[in-house]
Amino acid sequence: MYGIVNKAIVELIHTRFGEDTWERIRGRAGLEEELFISLDAYPDEYTYALVRATSEELGLPAEQVLETFGEYWVEYVGTQGYGELLRGAGNNVQEVLLNLDNLHTRVGLSFAHLRPPSFHCTVLGPGELRLRYTSTRQGLAPMVVGLLKGLGRMFHTELHVVQTRHKEGAGTADEFLIRLQPASSS
Numbered sequence: 001m002y003g004i005v006n007k008a009i010v011e012l013i014h015t016r017f018g019e020d021t022w023e024r025i026r027g028r029a030g031l032e033e034e035l036f037i038s039l040d041a042y043p044d045e046y047t048y049a050l051v052r053a054t055s056e057e058l059g060l061p062a063e064q065v066l067e068t069f070g071e072y073w074v075e076y077v078g079t080q081g082y083g084e085l086l087r088g089a090g091n092n093v094q095e096v097l098l099n100l101d102n103l104h105t106r107v108g109l110s111f112a113h114l115r116p117p118s119f120h121c122t123v124l125g126p127g128e129l130r131l132r133y134t135s136t137r138q139g140l141a142p143m144v145v146g147l148l149k150g151l152g153r154m155f156h157t158e159l160h161v162v163q164t165r166h167k168e169g170a171g172t173a174d175e176f177l178i179r180l181q182p183a184s185s186s
């Protein structure tokens, strides 16, 4: 995956757990890289190794690491000059979710070899959505849960999400049921 993804993982570990923890995780992951270049593409295995090493070092399930990372990503992209792009994707969570493939198409203008995920969002009723997530990669559904929670936070919207289908090999996809409620101002 592009370096910006790995950079975000490093930054998350740094800010929450400090330099020493990062060095231990880097050692466990067996990575030579001390830093990643945002616009360089790296083997996906680097990203999975970072997640695995973080999970082992912190004694947390890999799913939880991925979810926390997804939530962090929404604020991280803003620090990397992509805040405008994200805000431009919609004025609320629902609009952004309906626009995710467009968003990644735009991202692809900067990242020429992007292998973006694909999302299909269906509005089931007021504040109720079904999101279908398709990817060439495996095991990233918990990251999507975190991303959704990050979007909820960004738009001050209470968001409940449950995964209702799990990808089982080629031709199948993960699905999520999402309920949205604007956070009460009281």
Ligand code: HEM
Pocket: 001, 002, 004, 005, 077, 082, 083, 085, 086, 100, 103, 104, 107, 111, 113, 114, 115, 116, 117, 134, 135, 136, 137, 140, 143, 144, 147, 148
């Ligand atoms: C401005 C905001 C965003 C930027 C700049 C961005 C950029 C990227 C980049 C560079 C990758 C790596 C793909 C690769 O290296 O092939 C990626 C992957 C991914 N993005 Fe985004 N993204 C943004 C917002 C979002 C949002 C809001 C969501 C979902 C709700 C999302 C979901 C994902 C997922 C799940 C992946 C993992 C790749 C996969 O599933 O195969 N992204 N994105």
